[in-house]
Amino acid sequence: MTRSPATPLPPPKARRRLRESASLTQAQLAARVGVTRETVRAWESGRTTPRGRKREAYAKLLNTLAEEAAARRAKPTLTPEPEPETEQSPVPVVVAAGAGAPSPAEEAAQGPVLGSALEAVGSPAPPAKPLDEQVPEEQPDRGPETEPHSEPMPGSARPGPDRLTPAQAFDALYGFSAPSLVRQTYLLTGRRELARESVERAFQVAWEHWPEVAxxxxxxxxxxxxxxxxxxxxxxxFRLRHRHPEPPPADPGDRTLLNTLLRLPPPHRRTLLLYDGVGLGLPETAAETEASTPAAANRLMRAREALAGRLPELADPQVLHRRLAELASAERLRAAEPTAVRTGSERRARFLTRAAIAFTVALIGTTALTLRTAPTHYEPPVSPGETVRGVPPRVAPGPLSDEQLELRQKLRDQLQDGPERLTPRIE
Incomplete structure (x- = not known):
């Protein structure tokens, strides 16, 4: 008796892309399939695969979403004026100018990247919603009317002269992710100025390595x-700014949660923020923290235990997820303009280049001066004097007396060849 083949499913990243194209959150899709939100997250990350009736229902729902997306693309409608982008609106990230258009296989592989970035970064939505559920609900419904003017997905390129320049792509990435990254870094450090500076420094490094980042x-x-x-x-x-504490949050609950987070070791705090705050999967969290998956899971468990020991109401991961989102959204943190960050990176690169040139010139000048003043032959050093046993040391003459001075003057006045030679006479 042969077993009937299982219903085929699209790749995990294509599943997430289909869900996001229909503006559905993981919780909404889980309710339609009849599973939990964690199960849907595991299906979309590729950690598990649905089986049995759940697989059939999930595949049927994905096929329905794919047909609806195809119908929306095929429906001809008038194109309204594009809406202005806000600071929190999702902005695409494209490769540097000069990259060719991707193949269909590459486009299918790169399509879900923006969805994972939206879910990973979070958005300044109302505090009561988790970070990974804020963006799909806040995205405007740009149906088929605005699709001809919609921005390209990451890795895609615009045809002809409409292709974004590297500076425009960098500004788009900064405007999309910088505000949420500042809030995440604030949860990690508890310092507002350090969070803003860290994000700006990271984007400066990204602009210096833009071909790789793009x-x-x-x-x-x-x-x-x-x-x-x-x-x-x-x-x-060791910085002076670190020695002066910043004012804590105004709400007592937020202040207690932030102090508890800062008591955790930095690796545990970072793992907890990435998994429960940002919403990354365990493999992605382990890869970003440069640890193995078992080590990341151990850090996460210990961080949750320490947090639940002080705040028992945060023992539930979903409640913890919501409280981290509330704490991140409570602070009004602003990031600098993308143009200022980009010009700051270029100014820093010019300064380092000029410093390297000046150091090289100084090194060459020092080497040339050393070669010019160095001796051309070997001169043995004079050996230090030693005392020979049994021989009295040489004593310098003391001051001369009057008689000795008179005798010395008399000797100097006489002829150098001495007195005349006496010749005997014969008498």
Whole structure:
């Protein structure tokens, strides 16, 4: 007796893209399939695969979403004026200018990157909603009317002269992810100014390595990892600014939660923020923290236990997720303008280049001066004097007396060849 083949399913990232194209959250899709939100997250990350009746229902729902998306694309309608972008509106990230248009296979692989970036970064939505559920609900419904003028997905390129320049792509990435990254870094450090500085420094490094960042599958994750590393650097404690505490949050509950977070070790705090705050999966969290998956899971469990020991109401991961979103949204943190960050990066690069040139010129001048003044042959050093046993040391003459001075003057006045030779006479 043969077993009937299982219903085929699209790749995990294509599942997330279909869900986001229909403006559905993970909780809404889980309710329609009849599973939990954690199960849907595991299906979309590829950690587990649905089976049995759940697989059939999930595949049927995905096919329905795909047909609806195709129908929306095929429906001809008038194109209204595009809405102005806000600070929190999702903005695409494209590769640097000069990259060719991707193939269909690459487009299918790169399509879900923006969805994962939206869910990972979070958005300043009302505090009562989790970070990974804020963006899909806040996105405007740009149906088929605005699709001809919609921005390209990450990795895609505009045809002809409409292709974005590297500066425009960087500004788009900064405007999309910088505000939420500042809030995340604030949860990580508890310092507002350090959070803003870390994010700006990370984007400056990203602009210096823009070809690499633009082609990365998750540019937001690249910048987030750089910002976290800068914020958690042990050298920050030696700065004068670090010695002066900043005012805590006004709400007592937020103040207690932030103090509890700051008591955790930095690796545990970072793992907890990435998994429960940002919404990354366990493999992605382990990769970003440069740890193995079991080590990341151990850090997460210990951080949750320490947090629940002080705040028992946060033992539920979903409640913890919501409280972290509320704490991040409570602070009014602003990021600098993308143009200022980009020009600051270029100014820093010029300063380092000029400093390297000046150091090289000084080194060459010092080397030339050393070669010019160095001796051309070997001169043995004079050996130090030693005392020989049995031989009295040489004593310098003392002051001369009057008789000795008179005798010396008389000797100097006489002829140098001495007195005349006496010749005997014969008498």
């Amino acid at each position: 082609r990365d599958r998750d540019p937001v994750g690249w910048v987030r990892a750089t910002a976290y590393e800068y914020a958690l650097s042990p050298w920050q404690r």
